Amino acid sequence: MPEEFMFSPGGGGVKLVQMVARREVDRHKDLLLGLTASSPRFAANSQGLMEYTCSVRVGVVENQGLVENVLISQWAQGIVTDFNIPVIMERSVAGRLTIIARAEMILPDVRVTSYSYGSLGVPFVANLRYDESTDKWYDGFGYESSLDPYAEVHSLTYYAWQQGNVSIDDLGEDEDLDATYAHWVAGG
Amino acid sequence: MSKDAWFGTTLDGIWRSKSLRQPGFAVYIWNPNRTSISDVVMGVPESPRYDITKWVLSISLRDTVAFEQENDAVISAATIILDYDKNAIPIQVTEQTLLHGTPIRIYQGDERVDREEWVCVFTGQLQGNPAVAEEVRPAASHRQITVSAVDRAAAFTNTVVTAFSYDKGQDIGRAAVETAVEFMDLNRREIRIGYQDYAIGHEKSQLVDIEVLNGIYEILFCVGKKPRFDSLGYFVAADSDLDKPASRIHKVKDLVMSIVRTQTPQPVFNSVRLLGLDNTLSIVEEREKRLAHGNITSGFFEAAVREDVNFSEGAGEGEGSRRARDTRLARKKINSLFGVGLAQDADWSPVTQDDGISVLGGQISFDTGYVPELRVVLMVTWFYLKTVELVAEFFDLIAIYGTPAKIAFAAVWVAESAALLAMLHAFSTMGRLYWEVYGIPFQYVYQQLCSVAQISNLRTEQINETKLRNDWLYDINVMDARAKVLLKRELVKGWSYEITMLDDPLIDVDDVIEIGERKYYITSIAKVISRGTPDMGVMKVSAWRVL
Numbered sequence: 001m002p003e004e005f006m007f008s009p010g011g012g013g014v015k016l017v018q019m020v021a022r023r024e025v026d027r028h029k030d031l032l033l034g035l036t037a038s039s040p041r042f043a044a045n046s047q048g049l050m051e052y053t054c055s056v057r058v059g060v061v062e063n064q065g066l067v068e069n070v071l072i073s074q075w076a077q078g079i080v081t082d083f084n085i086p087v088i089m090e091r092s093v094a095g096r097l098t099i100i101a102r103a104e105m106i107l108p109d110v111r112v113t114s115y116s117y118g119s120l121g122v123p124f125v126a127n128l129r130y131d132e133s134t135d136k137w138y139d140g141f142g143y144e145s146s147l148d149p150y151a152e153v154h155s156l157t158y159y160a161w162q163q164g165n166v167s168i169d170d171l172g173e174d175e176d177l178d179a180t181y182a183h184w185v186a187g188g
Numbered sequence: 189m190s191k192d193a194w195f196g197t198t199l200d201g202i203w204r205s206k207s208l209r210q211p212g213f214a215v216y217i218w219n220p221n222r223t224s225i226s227d228v229v230m231g232v233p234e235s236p237r238y239d240i241t242k243w244v245l246s247i248s249l250r251d252t253v254a255f256e257q258e259n260d261a262v263i264s265a266a267t268i269i270l271d272y273d274k275n276a277i278p279i280q281v282t283e284q285t286l287l288h289g290t291p292i293r294i295y296q297g298d299e300r301v302d303r304e305e306w307v308c309v310f311t312g313q314l315q316g317n318p319a320v321a322e323e324v325r326p327a328a329s330h331r332q333i334t335v336s337a338v339d340r341a342a343a344f345t346n347t348v349v350t351a352f353s354y355d356k357g358q359d360i361g362r363a364a365v366e367t368a369v370e371f372m373d374l375n376r377r378e379i380r381i382g383y384q385d386y387a388i389g390h391e392k393s394q395l396v397d398i399e400v401l402n403g404i405y406e407i408l409f410c411v412g413k414k415p416r417f418d419s420l421g422y423f424v425a426a427d428s429d430l431d432k433p434a435s436r437i438h439k440v441k442d443l444v445m446s447i448v449r450t451q452t453p454q455p456v457f458n459s460v461r462l463l464g465l466d467n468t469l470s471i472v473e474e475r476e477k478r479l480a481h482g483n484i485t486s487g488f489f490e491a492a493v494r495e496d497v498n499f500s501e502g503a504g505e506g507e508g509s510r511r512a513r514d515t516r517l518a519r520k521k522i523n524s525l526f527g528v529g530l531a532q533d534a535d536w537s538p539v540t541q542d543d544g545i546s547v548l549g550g551q552i553s554f555d556t557g558y559v560p561e562l563r564v565v566l567m568v569t570w571f572y573l574k575t576v577e578l579v580a581e582f583f584d585l586i587a588i589y590g591t592p593a594k595i596a597f598a599a600v601w602v603a604e605s606a607a608l609l610a611m612l613h614a615f616s617t618m619g620r621l622y623w624e625v626y627g628i629p630f631q632y633v634y635q636q637l638c639s640v641a642q643i644s645n646l647r648t649e650q651i652n653e654t655k656l657r658n659d660w661l662y663d664i665n666v667m668d669a670r671a672k673v674l675l676k677r678e679l680v681k682g683w684s685y686e687i688t689m690l691d692d693p694l695i696d697v698d699d700v701i702e703i704g705e706r707k708y709y710i711t712s713i714a715k716v717i718s719r720g721t722p723d724m725g726v727m728k729v730s731a732w733r734v735l
Contacts, residue, residue, distance in 0.1 A: 111668055114644035120676040121431065121735065125683065151644055 118150035191419065191694045194307050202298050203692045206442040210299040211691065211725045213717045214241045214306060215268065217314075218291040225313055225340060228291045229378050229421035236278075243271045243281045245332065246718035247294060249310060251697045253711040254341075255405050255414045256681075264339040264417075264697075266294060266310050272320060272331035283318050286335045290314040296693040296717070307693045311421035312339040340417040344372055344401050351395040351403065356467070359383045360660065361425075363393070364407045364415070368423055371400050380418075381425045384411045389467035389662035390634070410660050412673060419696070426698045430676060430709050430734045434702040436695060441704055445688040445726070456682035459642030459653035462671040464661030469632040479512055480549075480625045481520075486530065487618020488558050493531070497625055498549035513545045515627035517552060522621050530556060531621040552623060563614055570607035576600050637664050641671035643679075654678060680709070680732040687729040691715055695727075700734065707735035 117126040126149040128137040137145045194200055202209060218228055219235035227233040251264040273281045291313055297306030319334040349371040354363050361384040368374045368381070395403035404415045413425040438444070479499040486493045499510035517536030531554045538550035577600055580586070586593045642651065656674065661667050685708060695701060699710050708731035715727040 111638070111664060112640040112642070113668060113672065114642050114646075115672060115675065116644055117679070120672065120679065122676060122679055122683075124733070125679050147645060 113153060115153055116149055116151040119153050123149040191307060191696060194694055197305065198301050199298055199305065199307060200694060203694060204436065209725055212297050212299045213247065214239065214295040214303060215244050216293045220287055220289040220291060223291065225291045225421060226375055226378060228293070229311065230375060238279050240270065240281055243273055243276060245269045245271060246716060248716050249294065250714045251712060253697050254416055256711065263342045264310065264312070266312070266337040267334065268337065269332055269334050272333045281333065283320055283333065286314055286318050286333065288314060288316055292337050309419050309693050310337070310339070311419060312337045315342065340421055341401060345399065347371065347400045348397060349395060349400045349403065350397055353392050353394040354388050356388055356391050358388050360386050360388060360407050360410060363388070364404050364425070367395060367400065367404055374423055379423045381423065384408070386411050390465070393660060406658055407660060409658050412670070428698060430680065432700055434707060435699040436692065436701040438703045443690040444703060448686045450684045450686050452682050452684055455652050457652050457654040457678035458646060459640065459651050460671050460675045460678060461653055461655040462639045462667050462674065463655065463657040464637040464667050465634050465659040466637050467634070467662040469634060471630050471632060476626055476628050478624050479510060479515065479627050479629065482623060484552065484621045484623065485618065486556050488556070488614050490556060491558055491560055492555045493553060495552040496549065497552060510629060511546045511548060511631060512627035512629045513547060515547050515550065515625055518624045518626055520622040520624055522619055530619040534621060534623065536625065547627065558614065558617060563611070566607050566611045566614065570604055570611065573600050573604035573607060577604060637662070637667060639664060639667035639671040641675040680734050683733040685731050685733055687731060688726060689729065691725045691727045706733055708732065709734045
């Protein structure tokens with residue numbers, strides 16, 4: 001049983017309530033694209049996992065475009081009939097699209113907290129040297145480090161967010177329906 | 189730190205200092221056919237204790253941290269080499285006494301201290317059959333016998349259980365203890381686990397189909413502890429906190445022979461994703477869709493229609509298994525010839541569940557507009573008029589009374605025909621309603637909680653994440669704290685050391701020791717206890733640097 005899935009109480013059918021997968025928080029924001037998948041076409045793959053092919057539209061204002069026939073592996077058990085799926089994808093520098101997050105009807109309450117080595121009590125793990133005279137940190141090569149082992153703790157919270165019936169046609173016309181990074185992150 | 193009773197004793201003073209040592213050890217066994225390891229631990233063995241120390245040549249002892257990596261051994265183990273002696277007193281030292289399951293305890297101490305004050309460093313049972321040198325040349329040479337012993341955890345590594353269900357509000361310590369009592373057959377006096385000050389958050393929580401030690405580990409994970417059997421054989425919840433006080437502080441490194449940072453070829457996890465399960469139900473809605481459909485044929489034969497409808501997920505599933513809200517009836521098509529208006533007033537009455545919004549089904553109802561009594565009236569009227577007509581014809585009343593009779597006869601005939609037509613119309617009043625019920629399906633689910641702790645300023649390709657899931661966690665704030673601790677734990681795993689130092693039997697795995705300005709969390713201890721060898725009195729400690 002894939003651990004992303006949970007059961008509805010009382011032994012009902014398996015429901016698609018899935019965590020947001022790997023999230024990237026405080027970096028490369030411009031590479032995070034909000035996408036919404038719709039009109040999925042379902043099929044079981046050779047491993048018995050359910051897959052669907054759908055069209056997704058990039059949700060950022062600039063560089064919008066339709067990406068067709070994106071294959072998304074779905075760890076589904078039971079019957080999936082019809083739903084709209086907000087997904088987050090990451091576009092690499094080379095242009096390759098990788099799905100890094102999926103969310104079905106409800107998103108989990110996700111908190112991401114980034115810590116410095118110092119705040120964890122293990123500043124030595126950073127492998128840096130502190131120079132009192134300059135009040136700066138240096139790496140082993142003698143260069144000043146941009147990494148501060150005692151940087152402040154940074155915390156982000158994602159919405160427990162339900163998009164409802166998002167149509168592929170809605171994207172780009174109404175920013176409130178745009179599942180972009182900014183709409184997924186509260187605070188930060 | 190299960191050996192805290194020995195701290196402050198003479199032995200403690202010897203082992204914490206660099207003063208002269210006269211290390212000693214003792215090995216005892218019990219008759220496995222007369223006593224169990226539990227009896228030994230609780231101090232009520234039926235069998236006498238047999239001292240076989242004199243025949244022991246060497247003991248290789250290793251204790252390892254558990255539940256840190258997938259391939260962690262849960263158990264501590266000892267390999268003991270003895271002189272084979274059939275004439276030993278009080279019992280022979282042969283394969284007939286060193287049996288599988290024989291309870292064994294190993295003690296360490298100092299020859300200048302009374303044996304009864306020595307420290308028990310291992311409690312377990314012999315495992316498997318011993319290796320015996322049966323023929324050795326020259327004949328005067330010592331024959332040796334080698335046995336392996338494992339601690340009590342070994343007995344439970346393959347014990348899969350489905351434990352009791354616990355209600356919301358109960359302490360997880362109770363769940364851990366009761367599981368150990370009921371499914372590990374431990375006596376409560378063998379268990380040194382108490383309340384953990386962490387209440388179960390879900391309505392029902394239960395270990396299902398899981399190895400018992402792993403299951404108890406899942407429970408104790410919530411409070412940063414893990415189950416293990418200590419050196420005395422007691423079942424304890426070891427505190428895995430990296431920041432706990434050091435059990436040994438060596439400001440100078442007199443006792444240390446070497447500290448070597450070991451290679452860690454695998455990249456260190458710099459991100460920890462911890463998953464839990466919310467203890468309050470969330471609603472997951474789908475878009476509005478057809479929940480049920482069908483048709484109803486009705487008409488003159490009934491005055492009203494009452495059709496029960498239940499929502500189902502699909503073929504093969506029980507009716508009433510689908511939950512929805514905001515349900516409504518849609519009339520798709522009505523086929524009717526004379527029954528114009530049939531089912532136009534069809535009504536939908538959803539049956540709402542106790543939660544106030546859930547609807548699993550309902551009832552479609554409408555009146556056909558037909559009064560059953562009217563049919564009787566018409567039939568009686570027609571029969572009466574027909575009778576009148578027949579009587580009139582039989583007595584030939586027209587011939588007797590003339591024109592007035594003709595007029596009356598015509599009126600009767602018209603009334604009779606009207607009654608007949610009315611009956612025919614009534615019997616033709618029927619039709620078929622094609623109906624559909626729409627609504628918004630939804631499910632109650634426990635939302636997954638997710639807390640991620642990671643090192644700041646990492647690029648995508650630098651993230652190396654490990655994912656842990658524990659459904660006993662339900663508070664996102666607690667999860668944040670646990671994720672932070674786990675992240676630190678993963679980081680320090682990349683700073684592993686091997687420390688060779690003078691033996692200190694009071695040190696345990698999961699202890700923190702301070703050497704110089706640094707602190708180390710001990711993950712394994714290995715030592716060879718052997719008379720007259722250079723290794724005697726030395727231990728090798730694997731540890732993570734935590735400060």
